[in-house]
Amino acid sequence: MNSNLGRLTGLTGGLMLALYTGLASAAYRVNFQPPVTRIAGEIYNLHMLMMYVILVIFCIVFGVMFYSIYAHRKSVGHKAAQFHENTTVEIIWTVIPFLILIGIAWPATKTVIDFKDTSNPDITIEATGYQWKWGYDYLKGEGKGISFLSTLTTPQDQIHNLEPKDKHYLLEVDNPMVVPVGKKVRVLTTAEDVIHSFWVPAFGIKQDAFPGFVRDTWFRADKEGTYRGQCAELCGKNHGFMPIVVKVVSQEEYTQWVAEQKKKASALAEDPNKQWTLADLQARGAKVYAANCAACHQATGKGLPPTFPALDGSKIATGDKAAHINRVLNGKPGTAMVAFGKQLSDTDIAAVITYERNAWGNKTGDMVQPAEVKAARK
Numbered sequence: 001m002n003s004n005l006g007r008l009t010g011l012t013g014g015l016m017l018a019l020y021t022g023l024a025s026a027a028y029r030v031n032f033q034p035p036v037t038r039i040a041g042e043i044y045n046l047h048m049l050m051m052y053v054i055l056v057i058f059c060i061v062f063g064v065m066f067y068s069i070y071a072h073r074k075s076v077g078h079k080a081a082q083f084h085e086n087t088t089v090e091i092i093w094t095v096i097p098f099l100i101l102i103g104i105a106w107p108a109t110k111t112v113i114d115f116k117d118t119s120n121p122d123i124t125i126e127a128t129g130y131q132w133k134w135g136y137d138y139l140k141g142e143g144k145g146i147s148f149l150s151t152l153t154t155p156q157d158q159i160h161n162l163e164p165k166d167k168h169y170l171l172e173v174d175n176p177m178v179v180p181v182g183k184k185v186r187v188l189t190t191a192e193d194v195i196h197s198f199w200v201p202a203f204g205i206k207q208d209a210f211p212g213f214v215r216d217t218w219f220r221a222d223k224e225g226t227y228r229g230q231c232a233e234l235c236g237k238n239h240g241f242m243p244i245v246v247k248v249v250s251q252e253e254y255t256q257w258v259a260e261q262k263k264k265a266s267a268l269a270e271d272p273n274k275q276w277t278l279a280d281l282q283a284r285g286a287k288v289y290a291a292n293c294a295a296c297h298q299a300t301g302k303g304l305p306p307t308f309p310a311l312d313g314s315k316i317a318t319g320d321k322a323a324h325i326n327r328v329l330n331g332k333p334g335t336a337m338v339a340f341g342k343q344l345s346d347t348d349i350a351a352v353i354t355y356e357r358n359a360w361g362n363k364t365g366d367m368v369q370p371a372e373v374k375a376a377r378k
Contacts, residue, residue: 033201036223036248040204042111050104057100115204118218121186123179129189129196129209129231131338132238132295136177139188143258146265149343150175151291152241159241171228176245180254184220193331193338194236200229200244208233221248236336237307238295272346272370278354281367285355288348293356296336301360307336312360321366324353325376341377346370 035041072078123141127134130149138146150173157163159170166172179185189198189209198217199206207217221227229244249257290299293311297303301312311317316324328349331339340349350368357366 035204036202036221036225036227037204037219038222039111039115039219040202042107042114043204046107046111049107053100053104115217118186118216120184121218122183124186124188125177125179126188126190126214127177127198127209127244128342129191129193129198129235129242130343131193131236131336132231132242133343134198134231134242134244135343136175140186141183142255143261146258146261148175148261150177150245152243154241168228170241171230171243171245173243173245176226176247178247178249178254178257179221180251181221181224181248182251184218186216186218188214188216190214192342195233196235196242197232198229198244199232200227200246202227203229203246206232221246224248224250241295270345270347270370272374274347275369276347276350276367278358278365278367281351281354282358284348285351285353286359288344288352289355289359292340292344293352301356301362311356312362317356317362318364321353321357321368321372322376324357325349325368325373328353329373329376346373346377349373 032040032044032047035044121140123143124139126137126139128137133149133151135149136147138144152170153172153174154170155163158165187198187205187207189196189207190213191209191211193211195211196209197206198209200219203219203221205217205219207215209215225248227246227248229246231239231242231244233239235242296308297311298308301310303310316327327337329339329341331337344352347370350370350373353368353373354366356362357364357368
């Protein structure tokens with residue numbers, strides 16, 4: 001059965017190639033993206049096999065129906081037959097669908113089992129969904145210890161139709177996931193706030209990310225390149241602004257990237273006891289706010305009440321500093337305010353709080369130093 005199925009799959013693939021020659025560049029618009037992993041290839045072949053089975057069934061059923069209507073019409077003298085049951089027909093239309101389902105279940109089950117086999121990975125990466133970005137932590141392999149956030153970089157002017165949209169509109173990030181070609185990569189998915197979903201079509205992977213749970217999937221890319229996906233769950237206001245970008249490189253490039261990331265992490269390590277000036281904190285805080293807070297609270301600080309309250313003139317941004325630090329670190333349960341304690345460094349949190357307490361109409365003159373944030377984490 002395997003050999004026959006393989007020949008049938010090969011035949012359908014060849015037929016598709018012949019039918020759609022010249023349309024390959026636009027094929028993804030009406031079909032799956034070109035697969036770059038074995039699992040994605042199996043999914044694609046299974047999909048095409050099912051489509052041809054459906055097409056054959058459609059042609060047979062409607063062919064018989066239209067023939068019967070035409071050949072047995074009243075105008076040529078036919079009269080409707082009167083019968084209640086036909087055992088032979090009952091058996092035929094029970095057995096044939098049963099055999100079709102068995103034929104479909106065989107390759108489908110094999111693909112599902114392969115899809116779930118996350119054993120013996122070369123690299124393990126934890127992908128954590130936040131509203132609305134991804135965080136990547138390399139847990140196993142050459143890059144163990146590397147951690148970073150991956151955030152959308154599409155310019156706001158493109159989003160608001162103030163300038164032409166480029167080729168990768170809403171599918172570009174500042175820090176893509178980087179993996180070597182030909183290596184088995186296990187991806188652990190989880191989330192910090194709501195349900196997200198890690199979906200990269202070219203790899204044939206899609207795994208939901210639940211807060212408080214860890215699920216996994218895997219891929220082994222056979223071709224170097226940049227592959228793009230998105231969060232496939234309705235995860236809130238900026239659901240459509242949460243892309244996934246995976247860069248598949250050679251082993252040599254990957255080794256170089258790992259070295260660069262570790263060097264960069266060492267260079268960025270900051271002394272939490274450093275005393276910052278108000279001007280420096282505000283300057284850094286403005287950047288942190290634009291990247292993490294402006295989507296909800298708006299660049300003007302006016303928010304989008306009632307879901308996203310204003311910060312301009314708010315009790316949090318003009319009241320007790322300790323309460324403000326706690327809100328940014330731990331969020332507010334039951335609301336859209338998420339915890340930034342795991343997303344931002346002590347310095348970034350100190351800077352953004354300082355910015356919020358001195359921006360717009362909030363002229364408190366307050367400063368929050370990184371050491372205060374560090375103390376509040378305990």
